[in-house]
Amino acid sequence: MEERKWFKEMSVYQIWPRSFCDGNDDGIGDLKGVLKKLDYIKSLGVDAIWFSPLYVSPQADYGYDIADYCDINPEYGTIEEFKEVLDRAHALGLKIIMDLVINHTSDKHEWFKKSVKREEPYTDFYIWRKGRGKNGKKAPNNWMSTFPGSAWEYNEERGEFYLHLYAKEQPDLNHDNPKVREAIKNVMRFWLDMGVDGFREDVITQISKAEGLPNGSPFMPASRGLSHYDCGPHIHEYLAEYREVLKDYDAFQVGEAPFMTPKKALTFVNENKKELDMMISFQHMEADCIMIEWMHLPFNLVKLKKTYNNWQTMLFHRAWNVNYLENHDHARIISRYGSEKYRVESGKCLALMYSFLSGTHFLYQGQEIGMTSLHYDKYPKGSNPWTQFKDVSTFCVRDLMRKFGFSEKHILKVATTAARDNARTPVQWDSTPNAGFCSCEPWFTVNPNYKEVNVEAAEKDPKSLLNFYRKLLALRKEYKDAAIYGEFRIHLKKHKHLFVYDKVAEDGSKLTVILNVSEKPVPCKKVKKFIPAGAKEIISVYDGSFAELMRPYAGKVYYTPVK
Numbered sequence: 001m002e003e004r005k006w007f008k009e010m011s012v013y014q015i016w017p018r019s020f021c022d023g024n025d026d027g028i029g030d031l032k033g034v035l036k037k038l039d040y041i042k043s044l045g046v047d048a049i050w051f052s053p054l055y056v057s058p059q060a061d062y063g064y065d066i067a068d069y070c071d072i073n074p075e076y077g078t079i080e081e082f083k084e085v086l087d088r089a090h091a092l093g094l095k096i097i098m099d100l101v102i103n104h105t106s107d108k109h110e111w112f113k114k115s116v117k118r119e120e121p122y123t124d125f126y127i128w129r130k131g132r133g134k135n136g137k138k139a140p141n142n143w144m145s146t147f148p149g150s151a152w153e154y155n156e157e158r159g160e161f162y163l164h165l166y167a168k169e170q171p172d173l174n175h176d177n178p179k180v181r182e183a184i185k186n187v188m189r190f191w192l193d194m195g196v197d198g199f200r201e202d203v204i205t206q207i208s209k210a211e212g213l214p215n216g217s218p219f220m221p222a223s224r225g226l227s228h229y230d231c232g233p234h235i236h237e238y239l240a241e242y243r244e245v246l247k248d249y250d251a252f253q254v255g256e257a258p259f260m261t262p263k264k265a266l267t268f269v270n271e272n273k274k275e276l277d278m279m280i281s282f283q284h285m286e287a288d289c290i291m292i293e294w295m296h297l298p299f300n301l302v303k304l305k306k307t308y309n310n311w312q313t314m315l316f317h318r319a320w321n322v323n324y325l326e327n328h329d330h331a332r333i334i335s336r337y338g339s340e341k342y343r344v345e346s347g348k349c350l351a352l353m354y355s356f357l358s359g360t361h362f363l364y365q366g367q368e369i370g371m372t373s374l375h376y377d378k379y380p381k382g383s384n385p386w387t388q389f390k391d392v393s394t395f396c397v398r399d400l401m402r403k404f405g406f407s408e409k410h411i412l413k414v415a416t417t418a419a420r421d422n423a424r425t426p427v428q429w430d431s432t433p434n435a436g437f438c439s440c441e442p443w444f445t446v447n448p449n450y451k452e453v454n455v456e457a458a459e460k461d462p463k464s465l466l467n468f469y470r471k472l473l474a475l476r477k478e479y480k481d482a483a484i485y486g487e488f489r490i491h492l493k494k495h496k497h498l499f500v501y502d503k504v505a506e507d508g509s510k511l512t513v514i515l516n517v518s519e520k521p522v523p524c525k526k527v528k529k530f531i532p533a534g535a536k537e538i539i540s541v542y543d544g545s546f547a548e549l550m551r552p553y554a555g556k557v558y559y560t561p562v563k
């Protein structure tokens with residue numbers, strides 16, 4: 001039986017602060033805005049808030065480039081305002097999870113500035129190397145950053161290159177240096193002592209690099225060198241050390257883990273050797289692409305089911321994981337796995353699909369009202385379309401594709417559906433100008449569909465996706481023995497449109513989830529046999545029975561009690 005823990009039963013609402021709610025009307029989301037919306041967040045039935053980075057940052061990667069770990073970005077507010085949010089959230093029964101970005105800092109962090117000048121103890125806080133070649137201006141190895149381009153940047157003042165696995169403004173910390181690890185532990189204690197309940201740890205599986213930094217395979221066009229820093233040689237040691245900090249607090253850790261597989265995950269989140277409580281993995285986000293959304297393919301439900309089956313069956317006897325469909329790094333899910341034509345229906349269907357899987361449930365701002373991707377191609381002809389994008393990785397991938405000779409038209413088309421910008425438009429609160437986010441010019445484009453898609457409209461409509469999520473999150477708890485802790489059993493593995501699974505509780509009661517994840521109607525006879533006699537329907541995308549045909553994105557969940 002799965003060990004029961006409070007954090008396993010949670011649903012976590014992710015706030016990407018810049019676009020959540022603007023409380024001081026300067027066009028940028030902030031903590032004042034968060035304060036105004038705490039009751040709304042609570043009303044969803046979630047249990048915790050994860051804040052994407054709120055810290056001081058020049059915003060080269062919108063907060064994932066931290067210049068001071070122990071203070072709040074002035075655009076977002078003050079540390080006093082953060083404490084007020086924390087207290088009010090706690091009073092409402094909401095936990096607070098901070099983003100801990102420790103693979104790298106900003107190049108504007110004091111540690112980095114001092115490291116450039118070789119001021120102790122910061123000289124070796126980062127990964128510095130002499131260049132190769134006659135004049136020493138050739139990068140120390142052939143690694144490429146995740147935001148494509150070389151992973152090395154030359155610093156004139158120090159006369160050396162520094163490693164950056166992300167943007168050049170994000171130098172990698174040298175975790176091999178015990179003083180770096182000590183500094184990070186102090187940051188963790190700072191927030192835990194203030195009362196936060198846990199950390200989401202950014203690209204945490206990349207913090208240990210192979211000794212000697214050997215060249216990566218030349219055939220890798222992006223992330224070259226990955227095998228030398230993905231789950232590197234000291235990763236378990238360092239994570240165990242950071243884990244020690246938590247033992248004095250009732251807090252938890254979720255690690256972001258690109259390229260994670262269930263087998264590898266077990267070495268981090270195993271019940272007997274727990275370096276992290278759970279991980280944010282990516283394989284289920286690859287059902288319409290090869291590794292990243294920029295290498296787009298048609299949505300493939302069979303591939304998605306296979307991934308879910310692997311994770312659900314391999315992991316959950318011994319470990320735990322995260323279930324999510326959206327965050328600030330992926331285009332909106334309705335625009336990817338669902339259908340904008342059936343926006344509400346596909347939103348509901350996808351919500352049913354992932355909310356009854358074992359794992360801690362995550363929900364991203366705006367997902368609950370069915371926000372969609374932006375579609376930059378709808379902008380006026382003749383304007384420079386690239387000015388519509390803001391994300392550093394969009395520009396890096398664009399430049400790489402240009403280098404490989406892709407046409408501008410093609411690159412733009414791909415960016416339109418794949419760019420992370422799609423998930424970062426301001427939350428649509430109502431139908432007033434700028435979607436009620438602010439009354440001045442917002443920092444980023446508001447999706448033009450805000451008049452129809454907004455929280456106020458969804459509140460008024462009992463059949464909205466918003467109200468569906470509320471019901472769903474309550475059911476997930478009510479039927480937690482099956483929904484959260486039950487055993488996953490999949491049917492019709494190879495069916496292109498149907499996703500049918502049972503979640504069976506230890507006492508034999510079960511939930512049966514039946515979904516048509518497509519725009520194509522499917523004959524109802526295909527699924528009838530999976531509906532157990534005596535089962536009770538607990539939630540449905542459409543009113544009424546499946547009748548003869550399962551309509552586009554139809555879906556129902558049934559509960560069967562113990563016989």
Ligand code: NOJ
Pocket residue numbers: 061064065101166202203256328329
């Ligand atoms: C993962 C974060 O989710 C993403 O937004 C960021 O760009 C990279 N890590 C680098 O910190």
